[in-house]
Amino acid sequence: MHESTFTIGLLGCGIVGSGVVRLLRAHSDEIAARLGARLEIGPVAVRNTAVDRAVEVPGLTADAHAVVSDPAVDIVVEVMGGIEPARGLIAEALTAGKSVVTANKELISTLGGELLALAHGKGVRLEYEAAVAGGIPIIRPLRESLAGDRVRRVLGILNGTTNYILTKMTEDGVSFATALGEAQELGYAERDPSADVEGNDAAAKAAILASIAFDARVVAGDVYREGITRVTATDIAHARRMGYVIKLLAIAEDYDGEIGARVHPALIPAGHPLASVRDSFNAVFVEADAVGELMFYGRGAGSLPTASAVIGDVVTVARGLLSGERPANGAAVTAKPIRSVGELTVQYYVLLDVADEPGVLANVAATFGTHAVSIKSVWQEGQGDSAQLLLITHAAQERNVQATLHDLRALAEVRDVASVMRVEGGEV
Amino acid sequence: MHESTFTIGLLGCGIVGSGVVRLLRAHSDEIAARLGARLEIGPVAVRNTAVDRAVEVPGLTADAHAVVSDPAVDIVVEVMGGIEPARGLIAEALTAGKSVVTANKELISTLGGELLALAHGKGVRLEYEAAVAGGIPIIRPLRESLAGDRVRRVLGILNGTTNYILTKMTEDGVSFATALGEAQELGYAERDPSADVEGNDAAAKAAILASIAFDARVVAGDVYREGITRVTATDIAHARRMGYVIKLLAIAEDYDGEIGARVHPALIPAGHPLASVRDSFNAVFVEADAVGELMFYGRGAGSLPTASAVIGDVVTVARGLLSGERPANGAAVTAKPIRSVGELTVQYYVLLDVADEPGVLANVAATFGTHAVSIKSVWQEGQGDSAQLLLITHAAQERNVQATLHDLRALAEVRDVASVMRVEGGEV
Numbered sequence: 001m002h003e004s005t006f007t008i009g010l011l012g013c014g015i016v017g018s019g020v021v022r023l024l025r026a027h028s029d030e031i032a033a034r035l036g037a038r039l040e041i042g043p044v045a046v047r048n049t050a051v052d053r054a055v056e057v058p059g060l061t062a063d064a065h066a067v068v069s070d071p072a073v074d075i076v077v078e079v080m081g082g083i084e085p086a087r088g089l090i091a092e093a094l095t096a097g098k099s100v101v102t103a104n105k106e107l108i109s110t111l112g113g114e115l116l117a118l119a120h121g122k123g124v125r126l127e128y129e130a131a132v133a134g135g136i137p138i139i140r141p142l143r144e145s146l147a148g149d150r151v152r153r154v155l156g157i158l159n160g161t162t163n164y165i166l167t168k169m170t171e172d173g174v175s176f177a178t179a180l181g182e183a184q185e186l187g188y189a190e191r192d193p194s195a196d197v198e199g200n201d202a203a204a205k206a207a208i209l210a211s212i213a214f215d216a217r218v219v220a221g222d223v224y225r226e227g228i229t230r231v232t233a234t235d236i237a238h239a240r241r242m243g244y245v246i247k248l249l250a251i252a253e254d255y256d257g258e259i260g261a262r263v264h265p266a267l268i269p270a271g272h273p274l275a276s277v278r279d280s281f282n283a284v285f286v287e288a289d290a291v292g293e294l295m296f297y298g299r300g301a302g303s304l305p306t307a308s309a310v311i312g313d314v315v316t317v318a319r320g321l322l323s324g325e326r327p328a329n330g331a332a333v334t335a336k337p338i339r340s341v342g343e344l345t346v347q348y349y350v351l352l353d354v355a356d357e358p359g360v361l362a363n364v365a366a367t368f369g370t371h372a373v374s375i376k377s378v379w380q381e382g383q384g385d386s387a388q389l390l391l392i393t394h395a396a397q398e399r400n401v402q403a404t405l406h407d408l409r410a411l412a413e414v415r416d417v418a419s420v421m422r423v424e425g426g427e428v
Numbered sequence: 429m430h431e432s433t434f435t436i437g438l439l440g441c442g443i444v445g446s447g448v449v450r451l452l453r454a455h456s457d458e459i460a461a462r463l464g465a466r467l468e469i470g471p472v473a474v475r476n477t478a479v480d481r482a483v484e485v486p487g488l489t490a491d492a493h494a495v496v497s498d499p500a501v502d503i504v505v506e507v508m509g510g511i512e513p514a515r516g517l518i519a520e521a522l523t524a525g526k527s528v529v530t531a532n533k534e535l536i537s538t539l540g541g542e543l544l545a546l547a548h549g550k551g552v553r554l555e556y557e558a559a560v561a562g563g564i565p566i567i568r569p570l571r572e573s574l575a576g577d578r579v580r581r582v583l584g585i586l587n588g589t590t591n592y593i594l595t596k597m598t599e600d601g602v603s604f605a606t607a608l609g610e611a612q613e614l615g616y617a618e619r620d621p622s623a624d625v626e627g628n629d630a631a632a633k634a635a636i637l638a639s640i641a642f643d644a645r646v647v648a649g650d651v652y653r654e655g656i657t658r659v660t661a662t663d664i665a666h667a668r669r670m671g672y673v674i675k676l677l678a679i680a681e682d683y684d685g686e687i688g689a690r691v692h693p694a695l696i697p698a699g700h701p702l703a704s705v706r707d708s709f710n711a712v713f714v715e716a717d718a719v720g721e722l723m724f725y726g727r728g729a730g731s732l733p734t735a736s737a738v739i740g741d742v743v744t745v746a747r748g749l750l751s752g753e754r755p756a757n758g759a760a761v762t763a764k765p766i767r768s769v770g771e772l773t774v775q776y777y778v779l780l781d782v783a784d785e786p787g788v789l790a791n792v793a794a795t796f797g798t799h800a801v802s803i804k805s806v807w808q809e810g811q812g813d814s815a816q817l818l819l820i821t822h823a824a825q826e827r828n829v830q831a832t833l834h835d836l837r838a839l840a841e842v843r844d845v846a847s848v849m850r851v852e853g854g855e856v
Contacts, residue, residue, distance in 0.1 A: 023718050027578055034575055034643060034759040129573065135719035137565075137573035145557065145565035147462055148739025150455055215462060273725060276704050290451050290736040291563035297701060297723035308718040311576025325753035331462040 003032070006318045007042035009073035010057075011064055011089055012080030016103050016130070017044070018054035019307030020077060031311070035318055039311075043067045045080075054303075068093045075317050077310060078102040087111055094118045094126065099320070101313040103130035103306055109204035109220040112211070116330060123326040127313035132205045133158055133282045135305030136298040137312070142212045142286070143331075150289040151213040155424065156250040158205040160280035160300045161189045161196040162228050166246055166265075167278045170236050176229060188280055198227035199263040202250045209284070210252035210261045216336040218252070218261050224341040226264035235419050238351060238390050239267045242379060245275045249424055258339040267349050267392075268425035275425075341398060347376070347423035348393045348401050352408065353416040356387040360413045364389060367407045371400040386415065392423060431460070434746045435470035437501035438485075439492055439517055440508030444531050444558070445472070446482035447735030448505060459739070463746055467739075471495045473508075482731075496521045503745050505738060506530040515539055522546045522554065527748070529741040531558035531734055537632035537648040540639070544758060551754040555741035560633045561586055561710045563733030564726040565740070570640045570714070571759075578717040579641040583852065584678040586633040588708035588728045589617045589624040590656050594674055594693075595706045598664050604657060616708055626655035627691040630678045637712070638680035638689045644764040646680070646689050652769040654692035663847050666779060666818050667695045670807065673703045677852055686767040695777050695820075696853035703853075769826060775804070775851035776821045776829050780836065781844040784815040788841045792817060795835045799828040814843065820851060 008024075010017055021041055024031070032038045044057045045064035053060075061067065068076055068089050076093040078100060080086050086107050093100050094115065102108065108115075108131045119126035129139045133156070142151070157163050161183055168179035180197065183189035195201050203223040210218040228248050239246050244267035253260040268275050273295045277283040282300025287293055299305035320327065354360045361380065368375055368391070379390040393401065408414050436452075438445055449469055452459070460466045472485045473492035481488075489495065496504055496517050504521040506528060508514050514535050521528050522543065530536065536543075536559045547554035557567045561584070570579070585591050589611055596607035608625070611617035623629050631651040638646040656676050667674050672695035681688040696703050701723045705711040710728030715721055727733035748755065782788045789808065796803055796819070807818040821829065836842050 019718075023576060026717075027576060030578060030643075031576055036756055036760070136722060137569040140573055141565040141569060144744055145568055145737065145740040147743035148451060148455060148459055149736045150458060215458075273704065276701065288736070289454075290447075290732040292727045292730075292733055293725075294564060294727075295723070295725035297721075297725070299720045299722075302720075304718040305720055308577045308716070309573065312573040315575035316572055319756065320751075320753065322756040323748075323753035325748065325751035328464055328747065328750040332464070 003038060004322070005038040005040055006074040006321065007040050007072050008314065009042050009067040009070060009076045010044040011067060011076065011078045011086070013044050013046050013053055013057060014079070015303045016079040016306045016310065019303035020079065020310050021055045021057055023304060023307045023311055031315065035315055035322070037318055037322055039314060039318060042073050043070055064089050065092065069096065073098065074321065075314055076100045077314060078104060079310065081106065083107055083110065087115070090115055090126070091118060094122050094124055097122055097124055099125040099317040101127045101310055101317060103128070103310055105131040105204045105208065109207040112208065113217045113333065120327070120330050125317050125320060125327055127317060129313050130306045130309035132208050133284055133296070133298070134300040134302060135308045136282060136284065136296050136300065137309070138209070138284045138296050139212060141296065142209070146286070146288055146291065149291050151286060152254055152289065153287040154209050154213050154252040155274060155285040156206065156209060157247055157274060157277050157283050158250045158300060159196055159202040159248060160282055161193065162248040163277065163282070164188050164280040165197070166228065166231070166248065169231070169233055170240070170245060173233055173237070175233055176231060197229055199225045199248065202248060202263045206250035206252055206261050206263055209250070210259055211333070213252055214254050214259055214336065215331045215333055216259050217333050218259055218338070222261055222338045224262035224264070228265050231265050232419065235351065235421065239349065242377065242390065242392060243270050244268060244423065245270055246421070247274060251424065255339055257336055259336050260339045260344060262341055264422060266422045266424040272425040344398045345395050346398060347395050349421045349423050350391045350393070350405070350417065351419035352389040352414055353418050354387050354389050355413045355415065356382045356385055357413065361389065363411055363413060364408065367411065368393070368404050370407070371404040372396070373400050373404050431466060432750070433466040433468055434502040434749065435468050435500050436742065437470050437495040437498060437504045438472040439495060439504065439506045439514070441472050441474050441481055441485060442507070443731045444507040444734045444738065447731035448507065448738050449483045449485055451732060451735045451739055459743065463743055463750070465746060465750060467742060467746060470501050471498055492517050493520065497524065501526065502749065503742055504528045505742060506532060507738065509534065511535055511538065515543070518543055518554070519546060522550050522552055525550055525552055527553040527745040529555045529738055529745060531556070531738055533559040533632045533636065537635040540636065541645045541761065548755070548758050553745050553748060553755055555745060557741050558734045558737035560636050561712055561724070561726070562728040562730060563736045564710060564712065564724050564728065565737070566637070566712045566724050567640060569724065570637070574714070574716055574719065577719050579714060580682055580717065581715040582637050582641050582680040583702060583713040584634065584637060585675055585702060585705050585711050586678045586728060587624055587630040587676060588710055589621065590676040591705065591710070592616050592708040593625070594656065594659070594676065597659070597661055598668070598673060601661055601665070603661055604659060625657055627653045627676065630676060630691045634678035634680055634689050634691055637678070638687055641680055642682045642687055642764065643759045643761055644687050645761050646687055646766070650689055650766045652690035652692070656693050659693050660847065663779065663849065667777065670805065670818065670820060671698050672696060672851065673698055674849070675702060679852065683767055685764055687764050688767045688772060690769055692850060694850045694852040700853040772826045773823050774826060775823050777847070777849045777851050778819045778821070778833070778845065779847035780817040780842055781846050782815050782817050783841045783843065784810045784813055785841065789817065791839060791841055792836065795839065796821070796832050798835070799832040800824070801828050801832050
């Protein structure tokens with residue numbers, strides 16, 4: 001039997017792109033044996049052909065359109081990132097009837113819906129496993145393995161940089177600034193770390209996960225977002241004493257048809273499977289009706305882990321081409337209402353600096369009670385004439401918690417509402 | 429557009445089968461929206477139609493062949509278990525050009541190779557996600573998501589019963605017999621628990637994982653196997669003191685083309701992601717060249733978790749039918765040599781009852797040294813005239829360890845080699 005070959009047109013050859021080239025070459029024979037066909041790197045579009053590459057690629061060109069329209073190219077892999085020209089090129093490829101594999105979370109989390117509709121209309125595939133949680137298989141399991149189940153909630157640690165920073169703060173007791181500095185030295189964090197530490201990166205990924213888990217169209221802008229810049233070593237120490245660790249969580253939930261999507265630091269019980277996800281690792285924890293709890297753990301970034309996910313998608317596309325499939329419509333995606341964070345019912349951790357005098361606890365507790373926010377546990381620690389009061393509430397209406405905080409700030413005995421953070425992952 | 433319907437012929441309607449029926453009914457509309465087609469339960473074959481079912485099914489019959497050959501049946505789901513008649517019925521369905529979904533680990537781990545070859549020859553699918561680790565997506569991620577990577581090692585906690593027993597022994601300090609009794613009371617363990625506690629169940633699953641991870645044909649009989657019946661509360665307490673927990677591990681490894689596959693209790697570092705897999709949960713830890721470490725965690729058994737995996741497979745098959753695919757050949761499976769356990773290089777934990785007198789440690793250490801087994805850590809504990817000596821070795825040739833143990837038993841000062849267990853998951 002004559003062995004067929006699929007030629008890949010590569011858009012971008014940076015960290016991920018060079019990983020794709022390296023991996024395809026290193027595993028060339030095994031992939032051919034698995035697939036029954038060869039995968040070959042064809043033309044490669046880069047912005048500047050004069051720049052040195054981490055890998056040698058023969059077919060370098062600055063003309064990305066030529067790569068997409070090259071009749072020899074069977075599958076287009078987009079690893080350039082950003083919205084344009086990536087969007088236009090992908091649309092061009094799909095329109096020409098070519099399946100596309102992308103690692104572009106920014107694009108998929110904003111304009112993924114229209115590109116997927118285009119792919120379905122053309123009977124080709126648009127795959128993007130690498131766009132969320134790097135090398136961890138999560139898109140395909142959600143879409144295929146759980147197709148017969150009903151996902152209720154997805155909790156993710158989706159940003160390796162912030163997880164590294166929080167792990168350092170937790171294990172070494174250092175400040176946010178020190179941990180960030182270490183992350184920058186190790187190359188885990190950018191010089192301008194805002195996309196990571198403000199939660200934007202995780203929010204884009206949360207939007208993609210929510211869209212798939214709930215057959216909805218959720219875009220990055222729908223995701224409520226708080227970063228980790230205000231998390232202190234004190235918060236972490238207090239959390240630990242109460243049996244929790246602090247993580248930056250991406251949360252997607254289905255409230256009977258309304259979708260909640262948010263990214264914020266949260267306390268989670270130390271015994272929760274997500275609590276032991278350390279360093280720059282990522283994990284996605286899924287709660288579904290039939291299967292119960294699932295967790296997927298691994299490397300969320302890096303050249304080779306991300307390339308591994310990209311090539312997994314390429315092999316899937318190639319298998320489809322070999323089988324003569326003409327992919328049918330995707331899931332019927334519906335525009336579902338987004339539930340605002342103010343409408344949520346969540347547990348809270350509150351840290352107060354208070355005067356160390358009789359009656360303070362009673363007044364504080366009464367303030368919570370007035371707003372129907374029930375207190376689950378309290379921890380008081382005196383320091384001379386002032387004291388710290390730590391409270392964890394039971395699940396309560398967000399707006400009631402906000403009203404409580406407002407009134408607490410007005411109490412004479414409360415010198416500062418030092419910290420406020422949500423508690424996730426079930427009651428301890 | 430006219431909505432198509434796929435009719436499922438169900439073979440078996442016990443714990444898993446009734447879960448499939450319940451789940452398909454409960455999620456009927458969502459599945460139809462995702463798939464663009466309806467899935468319907470058609471005829472259901474059971475051994476005895478007079479027995480009460482957990483669910484009501486109209487088309488009950490004792491004639492399984494009639495279900496398979498029914499022209500109205502598009503997809504066959506086999507959840508009866510055992511080798512025959514399951515094998516014959518599946519072969520019949522595949523031969524007739526019908527794709528099959530099965531949860532049958534016993535069958536797939538022994539005769540899966542020939543059935544898969546038959547499916548490939550006929551251009552249909554044979555899916556078996558539910559056969560390993562119940563509701564956890566692991567077959568598809570290994571086969572598809574990691575198709576561009578090179579898996580080196582798979583470590584699994586694949587049997588919920590034994591994991592429950594070991595968790596009880598660890599957390600409550602009870603004996604094996606007590607923990608087993610509790611597991612039996614809760615319905616986690618059978619009256620005759622040997623398939624679980626002797627490791628047979630895990631070995632079948634290990635064979636399936638090894639086959640997929642390494643494109644090899646590994647059958648249950650190739651898997652070296654030790655159960656947990658000799659693990660004592662003392663072992664667990666000692667392990668903990670040295671920073672380890674004890675788990676029943678299924679291990680599949682690729683030694684440059686030779687496959688190792690084994691199931692045995694092992695000490696793993698308390699910080700390893702598998703160490704925190706508690707109760708009856710399962711997990712599969714994968715080490716691959718590009719992606720690094722991955723872990724998949726969830727429910728390994730139970731009616732609904734297993735049914736969730738079965739229906740995920742059914743949806744995949746139905747999508748393929750809708751797309752007009754004719755699945756191409758699977759991976760080129762090769763018969764790879766199995767490396768015997770005696771050829772392995774592993775770390776060991778050894779517990780000795782010794783006389784508490786001068787020179788004992790020196791003699792014991794010299795015995796290890798004679799056989800080129802290097803000691804990593806030692807812990808001695810006196811009790812009157814006798815003492816316990818705990819040793820953890822560095823990685824050493826299995827045969828050298830066995831020779832060491834042989835000589836230790838002959839030492840006058842060594843009253844008993846009380847326990848010997850492998851150490852996995854990296855050096856602490």
